Amino acid sequence: MVGDLSNAHDVSRAIAGADTVLHLVSTTLPKNSNDDPIYDVQSNVVASLHILNAMVTQKVRNIIFISSGGTVYGNPIYLPINESHPTNPLVSYGITKLAIEKYLQMYERLHGIRAITLRVSNPYGERQRVETAQGAIGVFVYNALKNIPIEIWGDGTVMRDYIYVSDVAETFVKALTYRGEHRVFNVSSGIGTTLNALIDMLEAVIGKSVERRYLPGRPFDVPVSVLCNDLGRGELGWTTLVSMPEGIARTVEWMRRELAQS
Ligand SMILES: NC(=O)c1ccc[n+]([C@@H]2O[C@H](COP(=O)([O-])OP(=O)(O)OC[C@H]3O[C@@H](n4cnc5c(N)ncnc54)[C@H](O)[C@@H]3O)[C@@H](O)[C@H]2O)c1
Missing domain, CATH: 3.40.50.720 (NAD(P)-binding Rossmann-like Domain)
Structure with missing residues (x-):
């Protein structure tokens, strides 16, 4: 529809x-x-x-x-x-x-x-749209595979809480049947990762280094965002299953298939 x-x-x-x-x-x-x-x-x-x-x-x-x-x-x-x-x-x-x-x-x-x-928090994974540049991982994976330098706003110490898409989707399913008293839940990994560490992980997954270009930071980017997910784990009976290296590897595989078809 x-x-x-x-x-x-x-x-x-x-x-x-x-x-x-x-x-x-x-x-x-x-x-x-x-x-x-x-x-x-x-x-x-x-x-x-x-x-x-x-x-x-x-x-x-x-x-x-x-x-x-x-x-x-x-x-x-x-x-x-x-x-x-x-x-x-x-x-x-x-x-x-x-x-x-x-x-x-x-x-x-x-x-x-x-x-x-x-x-x-910051979801990532297969089918993340690159063109809107919403979310660093989709853009970074695309650039790395296309040998385009990765642009970083700031010095790369900006820290975010990345969560793999299937772990996010699982919370939707849990929320459907939740009948407890709480109404607002963080959905996150609870783990902070800097942009620099993210690129290090990406390089390890693809087995090569990528060029990094550091640009001035953006005023609306908070320096750190890491969310506690204890309430959701306890009340929704949910947990994260996909680690960042695994999630990045899956995203790289998906992006490789996409690029091969385009
Ligand atoms: N991607 C992120 O990093 C992130 C993080 C936290 C929360 N969210 C939220 O999760 C939700 C989904 O995010 P996403 O990244 O998939 O975004 P997205 O932009 O890919 O999806 C938004 C959807 O809304 C649809 N849409 C836009 N305007 C519409 C309209 N007037 N009528 C009907 N449909 C319309 C679009 O077609 C699109 O399918 C959004 O509410 C977003 O704010 C996203």
Whole structure:
């Protein structure tokens, strides 16, 4: 089914007869959301309210919303960041994610819609889109295999919490049947990896070194983002299964197949 989240009719059609809505749509990226916050609000917050209103009308009782563990917290006050860490996003993308989370909670209070938020850290793996440059691993793997220098914003010490895509998907499945009292979960590996360490791992997997070009850092990149995943492990009964070297190796294999076909 094809449709536009900003179109109430399309949304209504999409959720007809559903038990649960898994909300993965985002019209913006962290890096471009500050360019036009009005668009960010209209196309994400207002559009998400269309979903919630349609759910009320059609008596769809559950929603799982994919939020952003990398942006809703802002600069960390302590590490690893747990779900009760203050939320001071540096980008509109994080503000709108947070606003949607709050509306989910409001609709739960007012209309009994069970709403689970998953604050995903930095997912990577097969089928990650290279062209949007959302996520370092997809771009780095592509460049390494094409012998294009890897550009690093900053000195490469920026630390992120990378999680393999199938481990993320597993939390969606667990959230579908969760009936406990918690509503917001970090979805992360809980392990911090710097960009420099990431490239070291990539070089080990592909068996050659890649050229690194260091560029000025970006003001909206928090220096460190590592999320505590204890709550999700305990409540959702979930765990990460794919290590970074294994996940990078799988991503490299997939990208090699893609490039061979193009
Ligand atoms: N990729 C990441 O690093 C990351 C990290 C944390 C959270 N997230 C969140 O996970 C979700 C999926 O991320 P992704 O990386 O797969 O992003 P993506 O941009 O690949 O996927 C977003 C999807 O939304 C669809 N979409 C956009 N505008 C739409 C509209 N008006 N109507 C209907 N559909 C529309 C797009 O076609 C696309 O399929 C997003 O909500 C994103 O914010 C992503």
